[in-house]
Amino acid sequence: VHAVHESAVIQLIASRVGTRTGVDVGIGDDAAVIACEPPLVAAHDMVVEDVHFRWGTSSPADVGHTALAVNLSDVAAMGARPVAALVGLAAGPDLGADRDPSAVVAALYGAMEELAAATGCTIAGGDTSSAAVTMVGVTVIGRMDPGVPPVLRSGGRPGDLVCVTGALGASWAGLALLRGDLPADGVPEAGALRAAHRRPRPRTTEGPALASLGVAAMMDCSDGLAIDLERLARASGVSAVLDLDSVPVAAGVAGVAAALGRDPAEAAATGGEDYELVVALPEALLPHCRAALGTPLTVVGRLDEGPPALRVVRGATPATLETLGWEHRV
Amino acid sequence: VHAVHESAVIQLIASRVGTRTGVDVGIGDDAAVIACEPPLVAAHDMVVEDVHFRWGTSSPADVGHTALAVNLSDVAAMGARPVAALVGLAAGPDLGADRDPSAVVAALYGAMEELAAATGCTIAGGDTSSAAVTMVGVTVIGRMDPGVPPVLRSGGRPGDLVCVTGALGASWAGLALLRGDLPADGVPEAGALRAAHRRPRPRTTEGPALASLGVAAMMDCSDGLAIDLERLARASGVSAVLDLDSVPVAAGVAGVAAALGRDPAEAAATGGEDYELVVALPEALLPHCRAALGTPLTVVGRLDEGPPALRVVRGATPATLETLGWEHRV
Numbered sequence: 001v002h003a004v005h006e007s008a009v010i011q012l013i014a015s016r017v018g019t020r021t022g023v024d025v026g027i028g029d030d031a032a033v034i035a036c037e038p039p040l041v042a043a044h045d046m047v048v049e050d051v052h053f054r055w056g057t058s059s060p061a062d063v064g065h066t067a068l069a070v071n072l073s074d075v076a077a078m079g080a081r082p083v084a085a086l087v088g089l090a091a092g093p094d095l096g097a098d099r100d101p102s103a104v105v106a107a108l109y110g111a112m113e114e115l116a117a118a119t120g121c122t123i124a125g126g127d128t129s130s131a132a133v134t135m136v137g138v139t140v141i142g143r144m145d146p147g148v149p150p151v152l153r154s155g156g157r158p159g160d161l162v163c164v165t166g167a168l169g170a171s172w173a174g175l176a177l178l179r180g181d182l183p184a185d186g187v188p189e190a191g192a193l194r195a196a197h198r199r200p201r202p203r204t205t206e207g208p209a210l211a212s213l214g215v216a217a218m219m220d221c222s223d224g225l226a227i228d229l230e231r232l233a234r235a236s237g238v239s240a241v242l243d244l245d246s247v248p249v250a251a252g253v254a255g256v257a258a259a260l261g262r263d264p265a266e267a268a269a270t271g272g273e274d275y276e277l278v279v280a281l282p283e284a285l286l287p288h289c290r291a292a293l294g295t296p297l298t299v300v301g302r303l304d305e306g307p308p309a310l311r312v313v314r315g316a317t318p319a320t321l322e323t324l325g326w327e328h329r330v
Numbered sequence: 331v332h333a334v335h336e337s338a339v340i341q342l343i344a345s346r347v348g349t350r351t352g353v354d355v356g357i358g359d360d361a362a363v364i365a366c367e368p369p370l371v372a373a374h375d376m377v378v379e380d381v382h383f384r385w386g387t388s389s390p391a392d393v394g395h396t397a398l399a400v401n402l403s404d405v406a407a408m409g410a411r412p413v414a415a416l417v418g419l420a421a422g423p424d425l426g427a428d429r430d431p432s433a434v435v436a437a438l439y440g441a442m443e444e445l446a447a448a449t450g451c452t453i454a455g456g457d458t459s460s461a462a463v464t465m466v467g468v469t470v471i472g473r474m475d476p477g478v479p480p481v482l483r484s485g486g487r488p489g490d491l492v493c494v495t496g497a498l499g500a501s502w503a504g505l506a507l508l509r510g511d512l513p514a515d516g517v518p519e520a521g522a523l524r525a526a527h528r529r530p531r532p533r534t535t536e537g538p539a540l541a542s543l544g545v546a547a548m549m550d551c552s553d554g555l556a557i558d559l560e561r562l563a564r565a566s567g568v569s570a571v572l573d574l575d576s577v578p579v580a581a582g583v584a585g586v587a588a589a590l591g592r593d594p595a596e597a598a599a600t601g602g603e604d605y606e607l608v609v610a611l612p613e614a615l616l617p618h619c620r621a622a623l624g625t626p627l628t629v630v631g632r633l634d635e636g637p638p639a640l641r642v643v644r645g646a647t648p649a650t651l652e653t654l655g656w657e658h659r660v
Binding site for chain 1: 343359364373374382414416417436455463
């Protein structure tokens with residue numbers, strides 16, 4: 001395979017599978033929805049050696065943490081609270097080459113358990129195997145609060161504001177520092193930026209809070225705000241505007257971007273792996289949402305009538321992006 | 331890692347994780363149990379290239395079918411009916427080398443969808459990635475029938491009969507034929523034996539039927555009847571006797587075993603990958619269970635007072651096995 005866009009593969013798969021009783025939402029959102037009272041959601045994402053991480057820039061604990069975090073983020077983006085995680089660990093030879101295998105496994109699951117404990121989730125099962133490369137596949141099952149329906153990508157309506165939690169670009173800048181693309185001594189925030197890449201914090205309480213307030217659409221921006229907002233717009237059947245001037249850029253990202261000759265807002269809007277939430281909501285809801293969150297909620301655009309597509313601007317001026325974010329290949 | 335018994339790794343993991351609200355059964359059974367009315371169960375198993383299968387003896391459709399089947403089997407072994415499957419496909423370069431990648435993906439998911447449709451399950455989501463080897467990790471979420479509690483490995487009591495559904499050894503014999511360990515022309519059942527290995531049929535209706543009748547303990551015998559019965563005995567805190575003379579040997583296995591100089595009952599009891607159910611039940615329940623199933627339920631042993639261990643006999647005579655079944659290494 002290796003040359004096919006993931007989106008094409010997902011379309012191919014979705015075209016071949018049917019939905020039967022017991023499943024309310026299947027392929028195509030951040031998580032599936034299982035009919036239940038209250039509804040359950042379930043997400044499954046993998047992290048694969050040499051695709052999603054390299055041992056040079058990630059420790060076993062980083063890999064364990066991240067494999068769980070990306071799925072907690074998907075569950076949060078539906079508005080659900082995490083309940084259980086199932087973990088499939090395929091252990092490559094590098095896990096045991098010059099290290100004590102038990103210590104590596106303990107570190108990987110230890111970091112995962114720390115994050116699970118902090119978010120109310122239980123590592124409840126899974127599988128282990130040897131393999132030619134290391135791969136961690138995690139399924140997280142979450143539960144909606146009573147009376148709160150899951151928030152889909154497809155709920156956005158013309159006129160909705162597009163908002164993003166927290167700030168963006170820290171993971172991108174952290175990876176650049178970890179790879180040695182620039183010296184760290186000119187970057188006082190280097191430690192925090194590296195940590196943002198190695199140990200992303202999913203928005204596990206913010207997602208349910210926004211869902212309970214009735215936001216229209218939500219997803220996590222794991223591949224980049226621009227590409228993920230385009231996906232939200234397509235799923236909602238509306239057009240979207242993204243204003244680069246409004247994008248909240250994390251502390252320290254401007255310095256890294258300057259050193260690499262990149263525009264900071266562009267890097268923040270397309271870097272990916274920040275695991276912030278992108279939310280579409282009617283303007284009247286904004287103050288309530290802001291009051292409910294312990295983190296900033298920044299308006300970065302708007303949904304409009306029109307063909308499903310993304311328009312990028314800087315204030316009143318049309319702008320272009322070299323790339324919208326990560327487009328995975330399979 | 332690669333030199334550590336999977337059971338030791340699972341113990342290491344289980345010792346490091348806590349169970350929080352919402353999870354009734356965590357690591358250690360065929361599936362986790364999520365608190366819900368009725369309860370949900372969730373299982374996650376992977377199939378890994380060059381560990382669980384080789385492209386020489388398995389087609390993409392075989393791999394897709396099997397990856398779903400092994401998880402349907404785990405869910406059935408709790409007594410639950412399958413609802414949703416999440417599929418993580420890591421596609422190795424062999425998937426695209428001399429074949430059309432889209433056709434391979436279509437075949438893999440097509441076989442999975444066929445099995446999902448036949449068992450009332452929905453392929454509801456997942457993830458795809460490239461990787462250095464192919465690996466399919468599947469999570470199946472199942473639901474108990476109303477009023478039926480999940481059947482655990484730990485419910486066996488002294489005096490319970492040990493029974494097994496169907497017949498054993500076909501997958502072992504089929505793999506021997508697929509590998510060319512013997513010529514197929516002397517084996518009239520060769521086609522059925524190969525199919526048993528390439529497309530195992532999980533006991534998706536038998537598991538719920540046995541659970542609703544109140545059997546004491548249940549698990550699937552994926553690694554071999556002997557090793558899996560030993561696990562059931564340990565979990566139940568009782569000893570177990572396995573009578574090789576009683577083991578139901580699938581049609582054609584005796585011929586393959588003879589050609590390879592193996593004892594057919596031994597091969598059937600330790601070959602693994604048949605995905606039959608091992609059940610412990612009070613003797614009075616046996617006729618009801620037999621009447622409810624469309625497949626034979628054979629008494630192969632008994633649980634007794636005594637230290638958790640497996641004793642193998644042939645009728646009244648003590649016997650030994652070279653191996654109890656597959657002990658995976660990580």
